[in-house]
Amino acid sequence: MERTTIDLWVGIFAAAGAAALLGLAMKVGNLTSSDIGETYTVTAAFENIGGLKPRAPVKSAGVVVGRVDAIQFDTETYEAKVTLKVDKRYPFPKDTFANIYTAGLLGEQYVGLEAGGDEASLQNGDKITHTQDAVVLEKMISQFLYNKASESNDKKETE
Amino acid sequence: MLNAIAGKLRGIGHRIIDRLWRLGAAVRFFGYTLIYSGESFRRLHLTIREIYFTGVMSLVIILVSAFFVGMVLALQGYNTLQKYGSSEAIGVLVALSLVRELGPVVTALLFAGRAGTAITAEIGLMKTTEQLSAMEMMAVSPIARVVAPRFWAGVISMPLLAALFSMVGILGGYLVAVPLIGVDHGAFWSQMQANVDFQADIVNGVIKSAVFGVACTMIALFEGFDAPPTAEGVSRATTRTVVNSSLAVLGLDFVLTSFMIS
Amino acid sequence: MSDNIVEIDNLSFGYKGRLLHKGINMSFPRGKVVAIMGGSGSGKTTLLRLIGGQLKPTHGKVLVDGKVVHEQDRHGLYLLRRKMGMLFQFGALFTDLSVYENVAFPIREHTDLPETIIRDLVMMKLNAVGLRGARNLMPTELSGGMARRVALARAVALDPEIVMYDEPFTGLDPISMSVTCNLIKKLNDALGATSIVVTHDVKEAFAIADYVYIVANGVVEAEGTPDGLRQSTEPFVHQFVHGDVDGPVPFHYSAPDYRKDMLRGHDA
Numbered sequence: 144m145e146r147t148t149i150d151l152w153v154g155i156f157a158a159a160g161a162a163a164l165l166g167l168a169m170k171v172g173n174l175t176s177s178d179i180g181e182t183y184t185v186t187a188a189f190e191n192i193g194g195l196k197p198r199a200p201v202k203s204a205g206v207v208v209g210r211v212d213a214i215q216f217d218t219e220t221y222e223a224k225v226t227l228k229v230d231k232r233y234p235f236p237k238d239t240f241a242n243i244y245t246a247g248l249l250g251e252q253y254v255g256l257e258a259g260g261d262e263a264s265l266q267n268g269d270k271i272t273h274t275q276d277a278v279v280l281e282k283m284i285s286q287f288l289y290n291k292a293s294e295s296n297d298k299k300e301t302e
Numbered sequence: 303m304l305n306a307i308a309g310k311l312r313g314i315g316h317r318i319i320d321r322l323w324r325l326g327a328a329v330r331f332f333g334y335t336l337i338y339s340g341e342s343f344r345r346l347h348l349t350i351r352e353i354y355f356t357g358v359m360s361l362v363i364i365l366v367s368a369f370f371v372g373m374v375l376a377l378q379g380y381n382t383l384q385k386y387g388s389s390e391a392i393g394v395l396v397a398l399s400l401v402r403e404l405g406p407v408v409t410a411l412l413f414a415g416r417a418g419t420a421i422t423a424e425i426g427l428m429k430t431t432e433q434l435s436a437m438e439m440m441a442v443s444p445i446a447r448v449v450a451p452r453f454w455a456g457v458i459s460m461p462l463l464a465a466l467f468s469m470v471g472i473l474g475g476y477l478v479a480v481p482l483i484g485v486d487h488g489a490f491w492s493q494m495q496a497n498v499d500f501q502a503d504i505v506n507g508v509i510k511s512a513v514f515g516v517a518c519t520m521i522a523l524f525e526g527f528d529a530p531p532t533a534e535g536v537s538r539a540t541t542r543t544v545v546n547s548s549l550a551v552l553g554l555d556f557v558l559t560s561f562m563i564s
Numbered sequence: 565m566s567d568n569i570v571e572i573d574n575l576s577f578g579y580k581g582r583l584l585h586k587g588i589n590m591s592f593p594r595g596k597v598v599a600i601m602g603g604s605g606s607g608k609t610t611l612l613r614l615i616g617g618q619l620k621p622t623h624g625k626v627l628v629d630g631k632v633v634h635e636q637d638r639h640g641l642y643l644l645r646r647k648m649g650m651l652f653q654f655g656a657l658f659t660d661l662s663v664y665e666n667v668a669f670p671i672r673e674h675t676d677l678p679e680t681i682i683r684d685l686v687m688m689k690l691n692a693v694g695l696r697g698a699r700n701l702m703p704t705e706l707s708g709g710m711a712r713r714v715a716l717a718r719a720v721a722l723d724p725e726i727v728m729y730d731e732p733f734t735g736l737d738p739i740s741m742s743v744t745c746n747l748i749k750k751l752n753d754a755l756g757a758t759s760i761v762v763t764h765d766v767k768e769a770f771a772i773a774d775y776v777y778i779v780a781n782g783v784v785e786a787e788g789t790p791d792g793l794r795q796s797t798e799p800f801v802h803q804f805v806h807g808d809v810d811g812p813v814p815f816h817y818s819a820p821d822y823r824k825d826m827l828r829g830h831d832a
Binding site: 427431432433436438439441447 | 613616618641642643645646648649650652653654656657658659669670673674715
């Protein structure tokens with residue numbers, strides 16, 4: 144008799160634990176959103192990808208349309224080759240513009256797609272030619288400081 | 303003078319050798335446990351019984367702690383995030399901290415204190431009262447009958463407890479962040495989902511807690527099995543269980559995390 | 565097959581170079597009750613563990629049913645142990661199991677008998693020790709004497725050929741003592757088993773034993789039938805059997821001369 148109550152408790156425990164794992168996977172994690180269904184693959188070359196990571200979202204007009212599949216370094220052009228998986232339901236024109244944006248000031252980086260005007264759509268394996276690099280904070284700051292410095296130098300010279 | 307130094311050094315050397323000896327014995331004990339596991343699987347009700355004593359009996363302390371840890375995380379996190387104007391990221395912060403680190407680690411520490419000490423004391427007492435010897439003399443291996451079921455119960459219970467800890471912690475964080483502070487409900491969950499990765503965060507968290515389960519249960523079992531058969535010996539072994547398990551969990555956490563992040 | 569089910573042959577055993585036993589020879593004939601006696605700390609219990617194969621001898625060997633115990637592998641050792649039952653000093657009942665389950669434990673572990681037969685066996689054994697009515701109690705609810713009787717029922721659950729008793733009379737009241745005493749004799753005759761009783765209680769041991777070994781200083785100091793030992797004029801045996809305060813085993817722990825010690829007035 145005692146054994147059956149123990150079995151019951153262990154059963155409840157195991158079920159609750161399994162439910163928690165499932166909950167973590169579905170509700171907390173992105174297991175559900177990661178499989179976007181059928182996708183097509185396009186690549187894009189960037190001179191600098193900043194902090195972009197695989198599995199980062201690909202967004203257009205703020206809507207997630209795909210994910211970054213892989214990031215490689217191209218030894219011929221010395222550029223980063225980013226492979227994107229985009230949902231089949233969302234075709235984009237050939238001259239689509241790919242940007243690397245940052246969500247908020249310190250947020251994670253994602254790829255933003257801006258549709259162009261071409262009639263032909265991007266096909267599986269195509270390459271996006273119009274790209275804009277990630278904004279690197281250090282570069283911006285050093286540029287800013289450089290500008291400031293040259294400004295003050297100019298002032299000195301005029302004085 | 304020189305003699306005193308030599309004596310000190312000799313003492314240190316003896317202690318180091320003694321530790322190594324115990325480590326070796328522990329490894330051998332672990333090996334035996336794995337070898338005898340087959341025998342214990344044939345009597346599944348023993349393992350289920352032990353899951354009750356280690357897993358189910360630890361539920362209350364784990365769930366209550368998880369709830370508070372989640373609430374504190376949300377409070378602290380909100381305070382800091384709000385300065386950078388990204389208070390919607392509170393869900394991410396709570397979930398990632400719990401799933402990656404606090405869930406497995408705090409669960410393991412609580413487990414060592416609640417279930418680990420109970421295992422050590424029980425086995426130490428069985429040794430003191432010659433129950434283990436009696437089993438040996440009845441041609442029943444204590445490792446197969448007593449140790450292996452407790453080992454597997456611990457290894458199975460720990461990831462389940464850690465998952466429950468993370469889930470309840472996130473609920474606690476949600477209760478503080480959304481109804482209490484007023485962070486947007488949708489932002490809380492969607493940011494979390496966008497940033498918590500199933501493979502990198504959740505699966506790795508489960509792997510961590512399974513490793514902690516092996517370590518904590520093994521330490522508790524070995525300390526009990528190795529305890530001198532006196533009341534004092536058992537009480538010391540119980541203390542050692544908590545100290546060694548905690549150190550092992552924190553050390554292993556560092557090693558595992560560095561593997562998982564690189 | 566030899567008449568002796570257990571034989572101890574020139575056995576030495578010790579920890580870290582200090583020998584506890586120095587060349588002990590004993591033999592235990594089938595069907596007899598043999599007592600091993602000796603003062604506290606003379607390694608009597610260790611002898612039982614050597615017979616059971618829980619310890620390995622430093623020199624010499626122990627033969628059980630013609631087989632050398634310490635040369636057996638795990639399987640062989642477990643087969644030998646199936647022939648043995650052991651009653652531990654304080655019973656060593658499994659505290660998480662009821663009286664019934666304790667007695668059923670060896671049967672469940674070693675046989676695949678159906679529950680009804682297990683129940684019959686357990687009831688028979690419990691009845692033999694007079695505790696059939698206590699079957700649903702937990703070990704913590706038993707008195708010391710009752711716990712030992714349950715342990716005895718458990719030790720003989722599989723009808724062993726050898727039953728070993730480790731200090732079965734320690735800490736019992738006079739009634740429990742004579743009950744246990746009777747049980748040992750009765751079970752020995754009923755099972756046709758060989759009993760090895762380790763004890764320092766002279767009166768009880770002499771009452772039930774067919775043959776007695778007295779161990780001291782790591783060797784067999786004296787042996788013989790209870791009557792023979794009672795008549796013995798050897799000083800040590802006389803002191804041991806009659807419990808004299810002073811004799812070959814001195815009352816005083818070795819110390820310098822009393823008079824000199826007192827007059828010196830300080831320790832340095």
